[in-house]
Amino acid sequence: MPDQLPEVELEDRGSKGRYLLRGPDGAEAEMTFTKVGEHQIIIDHTEVPDAFRGQGAGLRLVTRAVEDARAAGKKIIPLCPFANAQFRRHQEWADVLKQ
Template identity: 35%
Template structure:
């Protein structure tokens, strides 16, 4: 039996579910959800399961997700409050970050059926 606390987390993009997931061992510890719009990846929700809270996993998840967005040639729109806060401390993503606009919010609400 392996000790999950010693296993390095793994981040994977799950396009069919429009999200990135972070795994600790066999457990999905959290996710950050997105929708793509006009060459931009719009992040709208991030969560870490209570069992994995306080381990810094949200930062690992978001950093790897944003690095993947850069590699894909897309831009970032941080509707999610956690992603927005992360970006205030990580200026290395400034060059690919677009502001949240009323147009993006209206589009997202339509896509999500809100």
């Protein structure tokens, strides 16, 4: 169940970063991003290993990025096909979607 997943972590490395979930077995689900200036990020890639499949891990990663972007007044460009699909499903995220 999604509520059994660990907390989403953020690794910020200057112009790039990633959101990740670490499993007890060492598996990592991640979503990488690139900063574009001060007010935009591009979600580049989402990868969810088999250990996390069916638990909502990918959605949790994108949701955290949306929450962080909203809090910081940033826009998101979802180049990653998974993230892009999630934005199409979640119209409530339109305020952070770069048009």
